[in-house]
Amino acid sequence: MTILPGRMVLERVPQIKFYDGPSRCPEDICLPSVLRAITEYLGDPDYGCNKCRTKSPACQIACAYAYFVGVTGAAFHISWKEGWSFDNQAPVCLDADAAVMEKHAFHAIGYSFEMLLPGQREQFLPRIAESLQRGMPVISYGVFGPPEAGLITGYDNDGETILGWDFFQALQPAMETEATGYYRKRNWAQDTQSVLIIGDKGPRPPLKETYRAALEFALKIIHAPEAKPGDPERFQDRRNGLTAYDAWADHLMRDEDFQGDEAVLRERFEIHNQMVGMVAEARWYGSQFLVAMTEHTDSHVHRDAIEPILNAAALYAGDHALMWKLWDLAGGLGSPEAWKYFADPAIRRRMVPLIKEAQNRDQAAADNLERAVRCWH
Secondary structure: OOOOOOOEEOOOOOOOOOOOOOOOOOOOOHHHHHHHHHHHHOOOOOEOOOOOOOOOOOOOEOOHHHHHHHHOOHHHOOEEEOOOOOOOOOHHHOOOOOOHHHHHHHHHHOEEEEEEOHHHHHHHHHHHHHHHHOOOOEEEEOOOOOOOEEEEEEEEHHHOEEEEEOOOHHHOOOOEEOOOOOEEEEOOHHHOOEEEEEEEEOOOOOHHHHHHHHHHHHHHHHOOOOOOOOOOHHHOOEEEOHHHHHHHHHHHOOHHHHOOOHHHHHHHHHHHHHHHHHHHHHHHHHHHHHHHHOOOEOOOEOHHHHHHHHHHHHHHHHHHHHHHHHHHHOOOOOOOOHHHHHHOHHHHHHHHHHHHHHHHHHHHHHHHHHHHHHHHO
């Protein structure tokens, strides 16, 4: 039987957090940000950053975050559940397979992985310790708040306390932290939905293969089918892909949903605002992912695919601009009065054409991506 040390910590694992200032680019989509932090921590020379750190001369990926937003499919995702739901943009709603984003991401970087689920909680600590001994952080889901990706970077007190980074740690009252900023969480296993153990590194697929797979996956997401009998409950009563824009717009026209008190109106706005923010960030980084794809003509992308890929990138950049117009209609990004604007039916009716325009842009982008994919074949 292996005796574990009472404390084990990986130092200097890069922080992940919701955007709160100009020191980093916005990274509000959890799994891509976690993957950026891991590749940065491992010192992988292929994944760089245009803003915050020096790239090696041989760096293949100039913006690691944009790359992971693209290969996970987050760049192309949009979802709306019937009613008003805070999980509209949850990654597990992207596909009936809850781990599909991880599968695409880890295939792209050449690592195996294993997901440990709630029924395997007794295995969490030994497997976490084994990973830390290998110098590899562990991806956690649900240590704080919703089951979004975070990082476990260590443990203390014989495993009674774990350490790490989480997007939702700053929202916790009386949060214990290390001097490094890592959270300290006691009784953590009961709140942890699952953990992802990163395995051995194998051969990384050629970028040409990864880019083709990313575009094919993007088209699946954009043209997501309706839920089928037998699909997970979280995937039911949900519109994904292009049809989600219709559901979003339709809900803004339901004036009866805006007859409640201030708390209800604030909640309605916050759900809408999260949709705006996620579409803005996802499509912007999606456009950057597509532009970067075209930098190595023929070796990574056929020359005939360049034009449709750049057309799609421009359309997604236009989506980003449309989301800013939606924010402006509610008094501007971060306005404390935004919920009052949103409660006004006249304002919401001015929002609907912008949402429909974003839908049309996504459809046109998909048409261009289909043209590009044909060039690989």
